[in-house]
Amino acid sequence: MRPLTLVALTVFLFAAPAQGAEDGNVVTLVADEWCPFNCAPDADSPGILVEIARQALSLEGYRVDYQSMPWRRAIRDVRKGTFHGIIGTGPAETPNFHFPDQPLALAHHSLFTLPDSDWRYTGLDSLPAVRLGVIHEYSYGGLFNDYIEPNEDNAERLMVLSGNEVLPRLIQLLKMERIDALAAEEKVLNYHYERDGRTTPLRNAGLAYQEELYIAFSPAKPNGRELAEALSRGMRTLREKGMIAAILTDYSVLNQ
Structure with a gap:
């Protein structure tokens, strides 16, 4: 994570306590590598959507565990509840999943x-x-x-x-x-x-x-809808503070 992003996130974490979950709650998100939207899980720059999700959900008391796997398996395993959510999907592709109220990118x-x-x-x-x-x-x-x-x-x-x-x-x-x-x-x-x-x-x-690209959550997880709503709240805060624009600038992505 870049120094600017890390400093700003630290400010958010002290200024905005978790609203929807206890510290340490882990949300596992999966996808195949599709850089710059989501890159290698161990990369210094894990991808636009990964960074947005980590920062937005951290404001709600969650920690994101991002894993890479083939796209077909990612859809299947999130649908049946093996993992919490999938990165970079849309309503047409995963119509029965839980979606935040705003896309993360275009x-x-x-x-x-x-x-x-x-x-x-x-x-x-x-x-x-x-x-x-x-x-x-x-x-x-x-x-x-x-x-x-x-x-x-x-x-x-x-x-x-x-x-x-x-x-x-x-x-x-x-x-x-x-x-x-x-x-x-x-x-x-x-x-x-x-x-x-x-x-x-x-x-x-x-x-x-x-x-429009989203992070969508499993219909088989009891907290799938709650996680989508938490991501929506966190993203609104990030947008208000200019943090999403900062992430896009870091990756040289000017449109969303």
């Missing part, structure tokens, strides 16, 4: 090609012209329902990958020309290259969907 899901391609995304009707690489059970803001699910058995149109570290695998498939385009969140793709001091060599062929 995702921009775009299609990317090699630089010499002249294909552009102009709507769903333009997708059959390419073989698209996607991650299994990602919603992509609506692309899953509108195109991926209806074509998931069509190998000429889709290559669907699952597991960990899927984005680098999709990029490699694109370089090998086994797919013509891949779907990715813009900041996530840029961050993949920027952490190595590079700019993305891929071509943005068009924005497909925008999506």
Whole structure:
């Protein structure tokens, strides 16, 4: 955690005592790594959504334990109550979960090609012209329902990958020309290259969907709704004090 963030959080903790829980209550949040939204759990900078959750829930008397796992497993295990919440989802993707009253960030899901391609995304009707690489059970803001699910058995149109570290695998498939385009969140793709001091060599062929990102809580946990409400209260305090804007600035993210 950055020094500025830590100092400000210390002020909050002394100024605003916990309202909804006893000290030491641990909330386990899970997701696959999707940096800069949520990065490696042991990283100095664990991600935008992780830092917002930790600071907001700490104001309510909770401590966040963040764990990384494949997205499909994360959804399944939170749904059945193995873990408290999932990071980076939306109501369309996990409709029966408990959500805070405000999103934590905004995702921009775009299609990317090699630089010499002249294909552009102009709507769903333009997708059959390419073989698209996607991650299994990602919603992509609506692309899953509108195109991926209806074509998931069509190998000429889709290559669907699952597991960990899927984005680098999709990029490699694109370089090998086994797919013509891949779907990715813009900041996530840029961050993949920027952490190595590079700019993305891929071509943005068009924005497909925008999506509000939330941390949602298990419908199988007795305190799922309570945790969503606690996150809402904590986030309101952070917004009032300018702390969310400070986190976004730290990660060079200017829009949310």
